[in-house]
Amino acid sequence: MNFHPMAETSFPVQQIRRDFPILDQMINGYPLAYLDNAASSQKPLAVISAIDHCYRHDYANVHRGIHALSERSTAAFEAARHKVQTFINAASEKEIIFVRGTTEAINLVAQSYARPLLQPGDEIIITAMEHHSNIVPWQLVCEQTGAKLKVVAINEVGELDMEQMISCLNDRSRLLALTHISNVLGTINPIVDIITLAHKHGIAVLVDGAQAVPHLTLDVQALDCDFYAFSGHKMYGPSGIGILYGKRELLEDMPPYHGGGQMIQTVSFEKSTYAELPHKFEAGTPHIAGAIGLGAAIDYLNEIGMQFIAAHEDRLLDYASEALAEIKGLRITGQAKAKSSIVSFVIDGIHPHDIATVLDQLGIAVRAGHHCAMPLIKYLGVIATTRASFALYNTTDEIDRLVQGLEKAKALLA
Ligand SMILES: *Cc1c(COP(=O)(O)O)cnc(C)c1O
DSSP states (O other): OOOOOOOGGGOOHHHHHTTOGGGSOEETTEEOEEOBTTTOOOOOHHHHHHHHHIIIIIOSOSSSOOSHHHHHHHHHHHHHHHHHHHHHTOSOGGGEEEESSHHHHHHHIIIIIIHHHOOTTOEEEEETTOOGGGTHHHHHHHHHHTOEEEEEOBOTTSOBOHHHHHHHOOTTEEEEEEESBOTTTOBBOOHHHHHHHHHHTTOEEEEEOTTTTTTSOOOHHHHTOSEEEEEGGGTTSOTTOEEEEEOHHHHHHSOOSSOSSSSEEEEOSSOEEEOOTTGGGOOSSOOHHHHHHHHHHHHHHHHHOHHHHHHHHHHHHHHHHHHHHTSTTEEEEOOOSSBOSEEEEEETTBOHHHHHHHHHHTTEEOEEEOTTOHHHHHHHTSSOEEEEEOOTTOOHHHHHHHHHHHHHHHHHHO
8 A cells, every 4th residue: 555645535544444354344234333443443454464474484582593583583673663763753762662552661660760769758640531551550659659649630621620730740749640642531631731841840751642642643852751651552553562662861760670581681690780771671572573563553654644644533533523412412521622533422311331232233333431541430420431432444434323323222222
């Protein structure tokens, strides 16, 4: 597939759909409409082939062998790191750490950056819209150190309360950890302003980018974030591989997170010394094919162009928001001005799980539940929501089917 810059309205979605073999199937007698992309997105042939090619032709362990396959595997693995670096515009490959996903990246920062720094009474700041992955690692490190967790509230449309954010930052604050895009509300947080603000107080910022990387053009140097975490599987790459970006001077000072092979320089029973970045944080055999698959996903996204993907997904969001607003008794939870292609909603008198079950009968995959954000769901005053989330291969026809399915659910259940 080879794209050329195109007019916005000519986004070749049908051509793109053919790159995703899984989309071409019937579910319960209907064509699959996959609208659960915020949980995980599907994989293009380019990614599937890259993984297949790795195992068929080049596979061996990386960094250790002096033989052809190991050299090829190592080159492909390190090429993937370079692709990630370029994709997010990091200053150096040393700042790109391969991890299992967003969750592991945040745990790494909690244990290797925050834990040695925190004193009893120090504060970690998060927000009311965080995924469990960006709550629990901080609770653990607070228990370990006597530090406290502070939570910045959101307003009724699902935007951060910036006044409260400002009043939260003080000389006991050690780290601000917040999501770039909420996986429940779709809110895009003004992280440039927030990072600038935190840095004025000398506070480091970790950004949870799990939802942002597949949707926005990212430049970690322009953002000036200290850490940025994301997962391969939400950006059309494999599961089990993800990235922690960290500023080099911070990573250099941090102790290793896991100990083992690959992350050492020398080992003796008295003392071991650690490898250079990024290997210091990559103990053990990594997910080699996963990293290569992630590199292929990045090539695929670059070929289409992130700006065209964002524009397409924004159009889907507008279309869906308008269409859903027409449904009586439906309330969209999350109406921030800046939103990505995620729509959560509740319908009077119908449990979100029942909505999702009716939609599945019609071949439409959505998610219902707490979306790994139980504190946020409680905050919204609901028991759960139904969430439709759109990716580059979704169409307005699928949104029409979603709307018809919701009318059917209402007729059956309300
Ligand atoms: C999915 C998600 C995570 C967790 O990602 P994993 O791949 O499960 O580690 C964290 N934060 C947000 C905002 C997410 O959407």
